[in-house]
Amino acid sequence: MTQISVVGCGNMGGAFIKGLQESGEHTVTACDVDPDVLDAIAPYCDETTTELSVAAEAEVVVLAVKPDLVGAILPDLELDADQTLLSIAAGVPTDLLESETDARVVRIMPNLAAEYGMMAAAATESTVTDEVRAILDAVGEFVEVPEAQMDIATAVNGSGPAFVFYLINAMAKAGVDGGLSEADSRTLAAQTFKGAAETVLNSEKSIEDLIEAVCSPNGTTIEGMEVLWDSDVEAELGEAVAAAEERSKELARDADGE
Ligand SMILES: NC(=O)C1=CN([C@@H]2O[C@H](COP(=O)(O)OP(=O)(O)OC[C@H]3O[C@@H](n4cnc5c(N)ncnc54)[C@H](O)[C@@H]3O)[C@@H](O)[C@H]2O)C=CC1
Numbered sequence: 001m002t003q004i005s006v007v008g009c010g011n012m013g014g015a016f017i018k019g020l021q022e023s024g025e026h027t028v029t030a031c032d033v034d035p036d037v038l039d040a041i042a043p044y045c046d047e048t049t050t051e052l053s054v055a056a057e058a059e060v061v062v063l064a065v066k067p068d069l070v071g072a073i074l075p076d077l078e079l080d081a082d083q084t085l086l087s088i089a090a091g092v093p094t095d096l097l098e099s100e101t102d103a104r105v106v107r108i109m110p111n112l113a114a115e116y117g118m119m120a121a122a123a124t125e126s127t128v129t130d131e132v133r134a135i136l137d138a139v140g141e142f143v144e145v146p147e148a149q150m151d152i153a154t155a156v157n158g159s160g161p162a163f164v165f166y167l168i169n170a171m172a173k174a175g176v177d178g179g180l181s182e183a184d185s186r187t188l189a190a191q192t193f194k195g196a197a198e199t200v201l202n203s204e205k206s207i208e209d210l211i212e213a214v215c216s217p218n219g220t221t222i223e224g225m226e227v228l229w230d231s232d233v234e235a236e237l238g239e240a241v242a243a244a245e246e247r248s249k250e251l252a253r254d255a256d257g258e
């Protein structure tokens with residue numbers, strides 16, 4: 001059981017808190033400047049505060065504010081060497097964080113599915129500790145990568161949920177166009193993505209072999225796959241990931257210039 005505080009309880013900080021509460025493994029203090037945000041998160045944590053000094057008492061302080069606020073907040077967040085600053089801010093490098101705090105710094109990139117214990121996260125391998133591994137384990141899965149890979153990880157698993165929501169929506173809309181109700185099509189499309197993801201995670205087959213397993217000879221799937229193979233969908237998705245990666249690098253350059 002680790003005492004955790006989360007500074008910034010918006011979309012990502014809030015999802016992290018809800019996931020941690022569900023796991024029941026840690027105590028959580030929620031800190032935000034917005035009292036409405038704190039009212040909304042209060043049922044999911046042990047304590048709420050608007051004071052950074054209260055958040056600074058935790059063993060692990062999760063910094064979950066927008067990247068451009070990190071530089072302004074860190075000097076006021078007085079942490080000691082025996083504490084951990086767990087930063088989730090996109091594009092903010094470890095060395096910059098270390099220059100503003102005495103705490104041990106661990107930079108990670110989580111995602112919104114932390115709320116449901118299904119987060120995919122990347123943690124910087126040179127700094128991650130067992131204490132942080134236990135926190136990440138409580139809300140999903142994580143990989144450990146060199147810091148140089150944090151920008152691409154940010155694009156794949158941090159921004160990735162938005163890209164997948166887009167694809168689910170496209171599939172659901174196609175179902176509605178074919179006559180399904182919106183509710184049924186949303187359920188079928190989302191559960192199909194969830195089931196396909198579980199299959200990839202659990203199967204030893206390559207993704208190409210899994211596609212082949214769905215394509216019955218002379219069946220329906222191969223007709224749809226021919227359309228996808230002939231299209232630019234793969235390249236366009238690659239460009240979306242590359243654009244998000246480039247923005248993460250740009251945020252790092254901005255942070256360095258501050
Ligand atoms: N939204 C997402 O899916 C993901 C976001 N992130 C990272 O998480 C961080 C937060 O992003 P979001 O949650 O999307 O932003 P958000 O805007 O939803 O939440 C930020 C929160 O910080 C609070 N805040 C602002 N100044 C503060 C201060 N001085 N003290 C305490 N709280 C303060 C705001 O009131 C707000 O509730 C960013 O650095 C982002 O890069 C990382 C992975 C995924």
Ligand SMILES: O=C(O)[C@@H]1CCC=N1
Nearest residue numbers: 090154157158159160
């Ligand atoms: O869009 C963003 O900048 C944040 C970081 C990854 C997901 N959301």
